[in-house]
Every structure is written in structure tokens, then in C-alpha cells.
Amino acid sequence: MTPKAAKATKDTKATYAEPVVSARDVTMTYGDVDVLQGVDLDIHRGEIFALLGPNGAGKTTTVEILEGFRRRSAGEVSVLGADPERGDDAWRARIGLVLQSWRDHRRWRVAELLTHFATYYPDPRDPAELLALVGLTAQGGRQVERLSGGQRRRLDVALGIVGRPELLFLDEPTTGFDPEARREFHVLVERLAREEGVTVLLTTHDLAEAERLADRIAMLVGGRIRACGTPAELARQAAARAEVRWTADDGTIHRERTADPSQLVWELHRHADGPIAGLEVRRPTLEDTYLHMLHRETDGTDGTGGIDETNGTDGTDDTARAA
Amino acid sequence: MTNVWRAGLQRGRIELRHLLRSPKEMSGHLTNVVVALVIAVYVTGDVPGTHVPTAHLVLAGFAAYLLFQIGLVNLPQILVTEREEGTLLRLRATPGGIPAYLVAKSMLVVVMAAGTLALLLAVAALLVDGPLPHGPGGWLTLLWVTTLGLLAVVPLGAAVGAVLPNPREALALIMLPTMALLFTSGTVFPSTSLPVPVQQVAAVFPLKWMAQGLRSALLPDTARTAEAAGSWELPMVALVLTAWAVLGFLLAVPLLRRAARRESGSRLSARHRKAAQSGALPA
Ligand SMILES: Nc1ncnc2c1ncn2[C@@H]1O[C@H](COP(=O)(O)OP(=O)(O)OP(=O)(O)O)[C@@H](O)[C@H]1O
Ligand SMILES: [Mg+2]
Numbered sequence: 001m002t003p004k005a006a007k008a009t010k011d012t013k014a015t016y017a018e019p020v021v022s023a024r025d026v027t028m029t030y031g032d033v034d035v036l037q038g039v040d041l042d043i044h045r046g047e048i049f050a051l052l053g054p055n056g057a058g059k060t061t062t063v064e065i066l067e068g069f070r071r072r073s074a075g076e077v078s079v080l081g082a083d084p085e086r087g088d089d090a091w092r093a094r095i096g097l098v099l100q101s102w103r104d105h106r107r108w109r110v111a112e113l114l115t116h117f118a119t120y121y122p123d124p125r126d127p128a129e130l131l132a133l134v135g136l137t138a139q140g141g142r143q144v145e146r147l148s149g150g151q152r153r154r155l156d157v158a159l160g161i162v163g164r165p166e167l168l169f170l171d172e173p174t175t176g177f178d179p180e181a182r183r184e185f186h187v188l189v190e191r192l193a194r195e196e197g198v199t200v201l202l203t204t205h206d207l208a209e210a211e212r213l214a215d216r217i218a219m220l221v222g223g224r225i226r227a228c229g230t231p232a233e234l235a236r237q238a239a240a241r242a243e244v245r246w247t248a249d250d251g252t253i254h255r256e257r258t259a260d261p262s263q264l265v266w267e268l269h270r271h272a273d274g275p276i277a278g279l280e281v282r283r284p285t286l287e288d289t290y291l292h293m294l295h296r297e298t299d300g301t302d303g304t305g306g307i308d309e310t311n312g313t314d315g316t317d318d319t320a321r322a323a
Numbered sequence: 324m325t326n327v328w329r330a331g332l333q334r335g336r337i338e339l340r341h342l343l344r345s346p347k348e349m350s351g352h353l354t355n356v357v358v359a360l361v362i363a364v365y366v367t368g369d370v371p372g373t374h375v376p377t378a379h380l381v382l383a384g385f386a387a388y389l390l391f392q393i394g395l396v397n398l399p400q401i402l403v404t405e406r407e408e409g410t411l412l413r414l415r416a417t418p419g420g421i422p423a424y425l426v427a428k429s430m431l432v433v434v435m436a437a438g439t440l441a442l443l444l445a446v447a448a449l450l451v452d453g454p455l456p457h458g459p460g461g462w463l464t465l466l467w468v469t470t471l472g473l474l475a476v477v478p479l480g481a482a483v484g485a486v487l488p489n490p491r492e493a494l495a496l497i498m499l500p501t502m503a504l505l506f507t508s509g510t511v512f513p514s515t516s517l518p519v520p521v522q523q524v525a526a527v528f529p530l531k532w533m534a535q536g537l538r539s540a541l542l543p544d545t546a547r548t549a550e551a552a553g554s555w556e557l558p559m560v561a562l563v564l565t566a567w568a569v570l571g572f573l574l575a576v577p578l579l580r581r582a583a584r585r586e587s588g589s590r591l592s593a594r595h596r597k598a599a600q601s602g603a604l605p606a
Binding site: 060067069089090092093095097099100101102103104105106107108112116117119120121159163 | 418
């Protein structure tokens with residue numbers, strides 16, 4: 001059984017239990033800007049849930065509302081059975097978090113800091129084992145400000161899980177990681193979720209990361225969750241947009257997006273005398289789904305075939321700024 | 324609850340060790356002491372109408388100023404910096420983190436104040452024949468004036484640290500009024516030489532009363548003739564300092580709460596971006 005299949009069985013079982021995180025119609029307004037316009041989320045125990053969205057979409061805002069750091073404008077939220085705005089210390093102890101930008105405790109030594117934060121929790125992880133887990137054993141005696149960006153981030157992750165949280169929030173955890181560190185981080189997160197049943201909510205801009213790690217992915221665009229499902233489901237939703245490429249007789253390369261690639265290929269063959277050079281059918285990837293979503297948001301229409309991806313991304317930036 | 328104390332005291336010890344090992348900060352504190360000693364050497368003569376050296380008057384006033392500075396300059400700076408770096412936010416995300424932080428900061432401030440005062444008085448007594456309390460009464464006055472003085476300035480400093488924008492602007496905003504008070508509160512020279520309205524304004528703030536209280540603890544009783552009121556006014560010292568302590572607590576608790584509540588990851592990122600743009604922080 002592949003890991004993904006194993007996940008799926010576990011999920012179906014977990015679905016009957018009460019979700020660890022549940023949000024209904026959450027809105028957030030800064031001044032007169034509506035950043036969130038009705039976000040609904042359900043995250044189940046042991047699940048790795050990825051939140052995607054362009055810069056400024058409101059991912060951090062959403063995560064901070066769930067963490068209890070930010071007061072929502074309206075809506076219902078329950079995290080580990082409590083309203084985050086009224087979470088007490090016992091509730092806090094069950095949650096771990098890694099924020100997007102942290103530069104605290106620069107003068108502390110790595111091991112010293114981890115050992116100190118272990119004292120706040122009833123059943124902390126062993127600091128030495130934790131250092132080994134995130135690959136910082138050699139840096140244990142170093143001052144935090146002397147760590148590289150990626151090492152610092154790994155320390156943040158270690159601090160996030162030192163109290164054995166049931167629920168872990170990771171806001172862009174792998175920014176600045178080299179490929180190897182990223183891979184090790186993925187293994188670590190998977191291990192936490194699979195072996196210890198930790199529920200993980202992570203935000204990322206790395207679609208491959210989301211696809212690889214997440215059981216379910218939600219796309220936050222224009223203040224709402226526009227799509228939510230397993231990576232496979234999301235890709236299927238965009239099956240309308242498979243891409244067919246081929247080289248015409250005059251040597252020009254054609255690309256066409258279509259709802260029915262099979263139909264198009266068949267027609268191409270009917271009009272051709274023989275094999276078609278460079279014929280290729282690209283199934284939509286998560287990235288296609290994502291860019292498609294963004295494009296639809298910018299246009300206010302459902303995208304049709306033949307959209308240039310580059311335009312799609314440019315449009316996205318505007319939405320992000322306007323949001 | 325025991326956990327909070329344990330974590331807080333551990334935190335205080337570690338922060339203290341960092342302070343002692345930081346050449347930059349230690350030299351800042353030591354410079355103050357050195358400046359006080361140098362002034363004491365250069366000031367000659369007696370307080371008019373007494374046999375008390377003017378240098379003693381200056382040293383007692385400087386001791387008060389150093390306590391004042393720890394509460395209202397050093398503490399706010401530490402708070403603003405740690406707020407900006409995200410220390411406060413991390414502790415907020417940690418069960419019992421904020422109370423432990425307050426325990427640690429109180430410990431740090433008390434040790435810093437006691438250390439500075441002891442160092443100043445001991446070195447002055449050894450090198451420049453500086454003042455020391457006369458008899459148990461003097462020591463007792465020294466103890467209560469120091470304690471009450473710290474209670475007057477530390478919560479106030481915490482409140483200031485909770486509202487100031489960022490470390491770079493904070494220093495300028497704090498230093499101006501502090502310097503103004505230093506020169507109008509009769510700390511380094513008798514305030515009787517200043518216009519009466521200036522004296523009256525300075526008398527609203529705690530520094531004048533801390534200095535007066537420390538003079539009463541450190542100088543012989545005869546020196547009180549040099550005071551503006553002709554006496555030490557100890558009941559008034561106690562009253563004003565208590566009033567500031569109460570006011571400070573009333574301000575500090577909600578302001579600190581608000582500061583901790585308002586901290587969030589996005590604010591942190593926004594500040595870091597801004598700081599990186601202005602080149603103040605390595606990005
Ligand atoms: N405290 C605030 N006051 C006003 N506007 C804010 C505040 N915090 C965030 N915003 C705005 O809300 C929007 C969403 O911000 P948020 O940080 O949640 O986005 P994000 O999805 O995490 O973006 P990124 O991918 O860049 O991390 C942005 O337009 C941002 O400028
Ligand atoms: Mg963000």
C-alpha cells in the first residue's frame with residue numbers, strides 16, 4: 001500500500017470524529033478592506049492540510065485567527081474544541097506554531113533556548129533528541145543570530161513541536177530551505193502526522209510541496225476558499241483544461257487547452273495524413289489548477305481554452321494587491 | 324503556577340548571563356558609573372553652610388538617576404526590542420509565557436538596579452571617599468527609597484515600552500525628557516538655582532523625589548539645610564513615589580496586555596520588511 005492510500009483510509013475513519021479545526025463563514029476586515037469574505041474550513045485529526053494562495057490572499061490572517069492571535073470580524077471558529085479568542089494556557093499547550101517571520105532570542109544559544117522552552121510544557125520532547133530530529137545537533141552551542149536562514153527556520157520548527165502539540169500551524173515553513181533540508185522537513189512533518197497523529201495546517205507557495213505533503217489542499221483566492229480537496233481531486237476539477245501540444249506541418253508549435261483532449265487528438269488525426277509530430281497531451285497539474293483558479297478570479301469568468309499562463313499569473317498579482 | 328516561576332527565574336538567570344557577557348551593554352552601564360566618579364572628582368567644595376562635600380550630593384543624585392534610567396530608559400528599550408523581534412509573540416504562543424516573561428524582567432531589573440547601585444557606592448567609597456549611609460537608619464532609608472523608587476519607575480517604563488513604536492525611534496523619544504529631568508530635578512546640582520516654575524514641574528516627576536530620598540539616606544542630617552524645603556520631606560518622597568507606582572501599574576497592565584494582544588506574525592513581517600528597507604536590520 002502506498003503512503004497516500006494509507007492516508008486515505010485513515011482519513012475516512014477520522015472524518016466521523018469532530019474536526020480539529022472548523023471555521024464557518026469567517027470574515028476579516030482591515031479598515032475598509034475585506035481580506036477574508038467568508039472562509040469555511042474543516043480539518044480532521046491527523047490530517048496534513050495545505051493552504052495555498054497568492055501573496056496577500058489572507059493565508060497568514062486565516063492562520064492567525066485560528067491561532068487566536070487575531071480577532072476575526074465575524075464567523076464561527078472552533079480549534080481543538082475551543083474558540084481561539086478564549087483559548088487558555090491548557091489549550092495553548094496543545095498547539096504548536098511556526099510563524100512566517102521570527103527573529104527573537106538572537107543572543108540565546110540554540111540548545112539553551114530549546115531547553116528553556118521545554119520547561120513551559122507538561123510533557124516536552126527531549127531537547128537533545130529534538131535537535132537531532134531537525135539536524136541542528138552540531139549547532140547546539142551556537143548563538144541563534146549566527147544560524148543561517150534555513151537553520152533558523154529549523155530551530156523555529158523545533159520550538160514549534162517541543163511541547164508535543166496535537167495541532168501544528170506552519171506558516172510558510174520551508175522558505176529559505178535548500179532542497180535537502182526541504183526534503184528532510186517533509187519527512188519530519190509526515191512522521192509527525194503519521195506516527196504521532198499530529199494535525200498540521202501549513203501555508204506554502206510551493207505547489208510541489210503541497211502536492212507531496214498534503215492530504216487536502218485549499219486554495220484561498222479573493223478572500224474565499226475557491227477549491228478544496230485532495231491533490232488528485234483538485235487536478236481532476238481542472239480536467240477541463242488539459243493541454244494538447246503538437247507541431248503543425250509548417251513547423252509551428254501549437255498549444256491548445258481543451259475540455260476533451262481525446263476528442264481534439266482524434267480530430268487532429270482525422271485531418272492529418274499520418275502521425276502527428278510532437279503530439280503531447282498534458283494532464284493538468286496542481287499548478288495548472290492553481291493558476292486557472294487565479295485567472296478565473298481576475299476575469300470574473302470561467303476560463304476557456306487557450307489561455308496563456310503568463311497572463312494568468314500577471315493578473316494574479318493585481319488581485320493580490322487589490323485584495 | 325510553579326512552572327511559571329521556574330521558567331521565569333530560569334529565563335531571568337539566562338538573560339542576566341547574556342547581559343553580563345555582552346560587552347556593549349556592560350560598557351554602557353559601567354560608563355555611567357565612571358562618569359559619576361569623574362564628576363565627583365572634579366566637583367570640589369562643600370555644600371553651602373555645611374561640611375558635606377558637594378561631590379557627595381552629586382553622587383547621591385547620580386545614584387537616583389541611574390535607578391531612574393534603568394526603569395525608564397533601559398527597560399523600555401528592552402521591551403520595544405523584544406516586542407519587535409517577536410520574543411513577546413513567541414511567549415504569548417507559549418503556555419504561561421507572558422507571566423514568566425514578567426518574572427524574568429522583574430528579576431533582571433532588580434539585579435541590574437542593585438548591582439549598579441552597589442557598584443557605584445562601593446567604588447565611590449573606595450576611590451573618591453564617596454558617601455555611605457550613616458547607621459542602620461540610613462541603610463533602611465536607602466532600602467525603602469530604592470525599592471519604592473523602582474516600583475515608581477519600572478511599571479511606568481513597562482507602559483512606555485508597550486506603546487513606543489520601534490527601538491530606533493524609541494531611544495530618541497525617551498532620552499529627551501529623561502535628560503530634561505536629569506537637569507531640572509536637582510540630581511547633579513541643587514535645583515534651588517533654577518526658576519521656581521521649573522522646580523515645580525520637576526517636582527511632579529519621580530526623579531526629584533528619588534534623589535532627595537537617596538540624599539537623606541547617604542548624607543549627614545546637616546546637609547538638609549541645602550534642600551529647597553530645608554528638610555528631607557521623607558513623607559512626601561514616599562507619597563509621590565507610591566502615587567507613581569500606582570499610576571504605573573494602572574497603565575502598565577492594560578498597555579502590556581494590549582501590546583501582547585496586538586502582536587502577530589503579519590505585524591512582525593511588516594516591521595521586518597520596513598526595517599530591512601531602511602537598512603536597519605540585516606534582511
Ligand atoms: N494588521 C493589518 N492591517 C491592515 N492590513 C493588513 C494587516 N495584516 C495584513 N493586512 C493585509 O491583509 C492582506 C492579507 O495579508 P496576509 O498576511 O494574511 O496575506 P498572506 O496570504 O499571508 O500573504 P503572503 O503570501 O505574502 O504571506 C494583505 O493585503 C495585507 O496587506
Ligand atoms: Mg503570509
